[in-house]
Amino acid sequence: MNTFALSESQQQALLQAARAAQLKAYAPYSRYQVGAAVLDDQGRIHAGCNVENAAYPEGVCAEAAALSAMVLAGSTRSVAVLVVGHGGKNNSAWTTPCGGCRQKLREFGALDMPILSANDTDLGPRHTLAQLLPESFGPGHLGPR
């Protein structure tokens, strides 16, 4: 696999967009604010934040919101993702997409798509989609539509 080469400026732009989105998060229940930014195949960045709900399961993750923004803007291909949360602080685990969001990302990105984690001060680890979601099921399994 040949992981998408993310330039320094693209990485910085994703970080800035995800951090700005995190500030808008609506997370009164978990108090775990998340921002996500997706780089599409046209070089555009789409951001999203988590939006919780008093009926807890109805909450939306930041990654899902960012993907919705991407599709709304007319793209169905993402090439890189960056997630900003409170992980990576005080020895806590870095914020990576939840299981459901890994599958949502699988719909629009290649298996070698980089997914970066960050918090409000540091850039954390970088994984590929295949590392976060091995042996996954995707659009290709359904054949041509």
Ligand code: THU
């Ligand atoms: N959350 C996200 O938005 N993205 C992630 O990558 C991990 C978790 C949200 C869901 C919920 O609103 C809060 O973070 C705590 O789980």
